[in-house]
Amino acid sequence: MKVFIVHAHPERRSLNGALTDIAVETLSGAGHEVRVSDLYAMRWKSTVDAADFGPVASDPLDVVRDSGRAHESGALAADVRAEQEKLRWADTVILQFPLWWYTMPAILKGWVDRVFTHGFGYGVGEHSDTRYGDRFGEGALQGRRAMLSLTVGGPESHYSDRGINGPIDDLLYPIQHGVLYHPGMAVLPPFVLYRAGRLSAEAFADAAGRWRERLLSLEETEPVPYRAQNAGDYEIPAVRLRAGLEAPGRSGFGLHIAG
Amino acid sequence: MKVFIVHAHPERRSLNGALTDIAVETLSGAGHEVRVSDLYAMRWKSTVDAADFGPVASDPLDVVRDSGRAHESGALAADVRAEQEKLRWADTVILQFPLWWYTMPAILKGWVDRVFTHGFGYGVGEHSDTRYGDRFGEGALQGRRAMLSLTVGGPESHYSDRGINGPIDDLLYPIQHGVLYHPGMAVLPPFVLYRAGRLSAEAFADAAGRWRERLLSLEETEPVPYRAQNAGDYEIPAVRLRAGLEAPGRSGFGLHIAG
Numbered sequence: 260m261k262v263f264i265v266h267a268h269p270e271r272r273s274l275n276g277a278l279t280d281i282a283v284e285t286l287s288g289a290g291h292e293v294r295v296s297d298l299y300a301m302r303w304k305s306t307v308d309a310a311d312f313g314p315v316a317s318d319p320l321d322v323v324r325d326s327g328r329a330h331e332s333g334a335l336a337a338d339v340r341a342e343q344e345k346l347r348w349a350d351t352v353i354l355q356f357p358l359w360w361y362t363m364p365a366i367l368k369g370w371v372d373r374v375f376t377h378g379f380g381y382g383v384g385e386h387s388d389t390r391y392g393d394r395f396g397e398g399a400l401q402g403r404r405a406m407l408s409l410t411v412g413g414p415e416s417h418y419s420d421r422g423i424n425g426p427i428d429d430l431l432y433p434i435q436h437g438v439l440y441h442p443g444m445a446v447l448p449p450f451v452l453y454r455a456g457r458l459s460a461e462a463f464a465d466a467a468g469r470w471r472e473r474l475l476s477l478e479e480t481e482p483v484p485y486r487a488q489n490a491g492d493y494e495i496p497a498v499r500l501r502a503g504l505e506a507p508g509r510s511g512f513g514l515h516i517a518g
Numbered sequence: 519m520k521v522f523i524v525h526a527h528p529e530r531r532s533l534n535g536a537l538t539d540i541a542v543e544t545l546s547g548a549g550h551e552v553r554v555s556d557l558y559a560m561r562w563k564s565t566v567d568a569a570d571f572g573p574v575a576s577d578p579l580d581v582v583r584d585s586g587r588a589h590e591s592g593a594l595a596a597d598v599r600a601e602q603e604k605l606r607w608a609d610t611v612i613l614q615f616p617l618w619w620y621t622m623p624a625i626l627k628g629w630v631d632r633v634f635t636h637g638f639g640y641g642v643g644e645h646s647d648t649r650y651g652d653r654f655g656e657g658a659l660q661g662r663r664a665m666l667s668l669t670v671g672g673p674e675s676h677y678s679d680r681g682i683n684g685p686i687d688d689l690l691y692p693i694q695h696g697v698l699y700h701p702g703m704a705v706l707p708p709f710v711l712y713r714a715g716r717l718s719a720e721a722f723a724d725a726a727g728r729w730r731e732r733l734l735s736l737e738e739t740e741p742v743p744y745r746a747q748n749a750g751d752y753e754i755p756a757v758r759l760r761a762g763l764e765a766p767g768r769s770g771f772g773l774h775i776a777g
Contacts, residue, residue: 267566269566269567270580271579273578273579299567305625305628307624308528322616333735360631362629362692364566368623368627369628372618372619395682421759422758423654423747423756425771425774426691429771430693433684433689437619437683438622481524496675499675511771515682515684
């Protein structure tokens, strides 16, 4: 495999840092190629602005149009182009981060906002009354697999079916489905480590073992069966799931998982 | 009212800019006090790091503990303290932003990550086997009201009950419930403007009118009836909704809305 890890934590000597180290060692040791973007170490710029689009930035700025023009003409900022190149190089993408306020830290959101430009992350393919883009199963990153690895401060019960934060799968849907599946990547089930601030040495050793197992079985892991947008399950251009297709008991985000 | 607007768009002459201008004019014109944090204009720093915690930052950095210590000792970065002061001053908070990748732009996420420190945004009150903090209805910002105003590129059908992106209320739950209700603010229904990139002059005039109506009726608007964590609906410390309390047809995030 060619594995690209995007690491987003301000302290390298943290649990997230340890999980990234384990991933690099385990995957390299198994003969895979690994590249890491350590966003804090890179001093990653988090905010989309006119500087991202170089000479094609318009005035007033039009983020969608300008990002597409900059992508098409090669005018995107060098740091953004470098990340797009790593995504194209990879067959497997891992995002490693702490869950802050129920989603990614800002630095990682800024990696998504800046790297997933129009024409790359979205706005790919025909948009008409009969087709709404190559997305959700198709797109520039089709053929790749992606996976979240995250640490969570609270206990698992708070993120369970009746937990006050909502089910973890629902909290991660906007990232897994909205960011990763949108440009065509297949999404593997996440690796989630709860009570991250209070891990005993034994609990860490156990977690590290489970993480290594996940890493060494990435190639055989079945993706979450999200429904492809353009395979007949959806009304186009409303992009609503056709009546009667839902699995029993599924609603909300869960409608978009088959079977 | 004392209204605090947090504005997060890189182009002031944008639809988001127009909505913020309308809010300032409408509310000021009605005799209310208004303060605005224009995050791009302020060149807001988006990333949590050791610099936020001044002399109390530990090495290695411990974000949760250090942010709490810095908050308690007054050592937080001046820009963070200024935003906390604006939140304390306000009785009403509005976040104005474009929906990027199904959530806030990175600069606004970075405002949350940095301003909602331990001891202010979370980690308030007793944490024990019988009590899990003053949160979800209680906390440092209790007594205030908050509201999201956002622009969305796609059409409303994509964000409807069976839409591929999931229901907009579910996409906003991690912000409305997880960020705003968590430190105690009551959350008003959001103002959402779809197809934001393709608004005709007529559609904009219509939206502007609806926005003014929402602004002028803020004081009479009923909040979303999220369930308070500490009023008996939840098992503590599991913080799971007790069996049998759910409204008919509600599941997932919807469980945590009463009635």
